[in-house]
Structures are given as structure tokens and as C-alpha cells.
Amino acid sequence: MKQKKKTSNNYHVPNLDRALVILDLLAHTPKGLTRNEIAVASGCSTTMVYRIAITLTKNGFLFRDEASGRYRLSSKLLDLGCAGSDEHSLTNLAWPEMIILRDTTNITVMLGTLYSDTEGLLLETAESHSPIRFCVNKGFRTSALHAGAGWKSILAFLPNEKLATIMENLSYQALTPNTITTAKELLIELEKTRKQGYATDLAEITAGVHCVAAPIFDRSGYPVGTLSLSAPGAQLPEQDFPEKGQQVCEAAGRISEKLGWRNIQTRGK
Numbered sequence: 001m002k003q004k005k006k007t008s009n010n011y012h013v014p015n016l017d018r019a020l021v022i023l024d025l026l027a028h029t030p031k032g033l034t035r036n037e038i039a040v041a042s043g044c045s046t047t048m049v050y051r052i053a054i055t056l057t058k059n060g061f062l063f064r065d066e067a068s069g070r071y072r073l074s075s076k077l078l079d080l081g082c083a084g085s086d087e088h089s090l091t092n093l094a095w096p097e098m099i100i101l102r103d104t105t106n107i108t109v110m111l112g113t114l115y116s117d118t119e120g121l122l123l124e125t126a127e128s129h130s131p132i133r134f135c136v137n138k139g140f141r142t143s144a145l146h147a148g149a150g151w152k153s154i155l156a157f158l159p160n161e162k163l164a165t166i167m168e169n170l171s172y173q174a175l176t177p178n179t180i181t182t183a184k185e186l187l188i189e190l191e192k193t194r195k196q197g198y199a200t201d202l203a204e205i206t207a208g209v210h211c212v213a214a215p216i217f218d219r220s221g222y223p224v225g226t227l228s229l230s231a232p233g234a235q236l237p238e239q240d241f242p243e244k245g246q247q248v249c250e251a252a253g254r255i256s257e258k259l260g261w262r263n264i265q266t267r268g269k
Contacts (some may be wrong), residue, residue: 018044019052023073026062030119030141032070074139090216090225091123093258098126098227101251105229105244107236108135112150113225117166119143120151123225134209134230146170146186147179149201149213150226155186156193157215157223163190178203198245201230202238210236212245214252219260227252 021042026033035053039046053071056062060076091111098109108128115121122140127133145151145166155163172181180186193199201211213228229236229244236244256263 018048022052026071026073032065032072034069094255097251097255101247102126102128105247106130107229107231108133110228110230111225114154115141118169120145130235132232134232144173144175146172147175147204149199149211150228152189152193152199153213153215153226154223156190156199175205176203176207197249200241208233212241212248214249216252217256217261221261
């Protein structure tokens, strides 16, 4: 009797496939989705979605907002991604410089990147030892790319076409009285960032919180990340921006060099 030839379908796990679809859906929906919304978007039954969501939640990959019933991705997936990356990953290469910069300034240091054309992602935080400090947990995502020094430091050095695409999708929502709310204002700010080598944030995202940030470049000169100092205004006053901007530029430059970037011109001078 002729034995039936095995194909790749013999090894397919349908429920695992459905779980991956759900994770991908939630990855593109930061505000989260309810069980019924996931079922509609994924084509799975509500019962199947419930079983998969409960399993993922119990294992720490999702968390459920009890008030809204929405499921969101947890930071565990980010931890897995960082753990599985090689020695050339941005987080691993940046961490030693983040610690040095944090200890030198006693200000919280953050590492971020663009997750897509519509979101920024916080990859890592080296929290200040100061009793009064500002900190955001890694894994934080935002679509407010028009606000904050970190995202502006990346936008300023993007190719023109890429920048135009991102700016078309920005909401320019005002988060504080100091938030940039028009494309014209943002372009002026980005030009200033290019000239001085670092971006600044005078309470654009959170009232009373200041920030300076510099881009991190890869081998080709593309801005793949941002390194920032963030602190309450009393700890990082506006008059200290030039000094701290230079420090963050130098640290970001050293990380960029580890990624293969070479530029004889020193930014921020």
C-alpha cells in the first residue's frame, strides 16, 4: 500500500495560527479591542477568541481592562523580542550608554523608535535615582509623533518622502498648551532640530516635564532611534537645554557608531 506523502499542512496548528492573527490585530490597535471586535476583525468565533484571549492573558501576553473589556498587548512580547535579538540590537547596544548618561546627569534616559508610520515605541528606560523624577514604562506606544523631543529628533532626519507620509497622518492634537498643533509649526521645529542636532520639548506632552533628545543613526545614516533625557522642569530647566543637548548628542553618536554610522561632523556643536 502506497504511503500518503506528508505536506506542510500536516504540521499546521490552526489555533496557533488564530492566536497569531489576534496578536497581530492588537499590535495595530494600541487602544485595544473587545472580544466581539476581535471576532469580527479576525473571522474567528467569539468562543474561540475568548479561549485564545484567556490563554494569552494567563500567560502574560495580553492584559484585559476590566472596565472596558478591551484586550491589549502586554510588555512581555517586547521583552521576548529584546531577549531574542542579537548583539547588534539597538537596545543592547544603547544600554551601556544610557546608564552612563543617566549617572552623569541624574536624569531619566529613554530609548525609542518608530514602530510604524503612525506610532512611536519606547524600547527601554534607565530611570533616574533622583527622588523626584519622570519615567515612562518601556513598551509605551503613542501616535502623537508631533509632540515630544524624541519623536521630533527622528522626524527631523527622515528622508523627505517618508517625513511627508508620516506628517499627513498626524492628528496634531494638543496635549498641553505648548504642543505643536500645525504642520507649519512642526516643520519649523524640525529645521531647528537639524541645525542644532537635537530636539527639545518644553512641556509639549506632559505639563511640567521637559526633554531633550538626539537621533540614533544606522550604517546608512537613517534615523533608527532616539535617545532622550526627560525630567521635571526644575531638574531640566530650559537654560540647561544646550548643555544637556550636547551630552545626549554625544551619547547618541556613540550608539550610532556601534551601528556602523560614520560622520566626521559632531552634532550639537
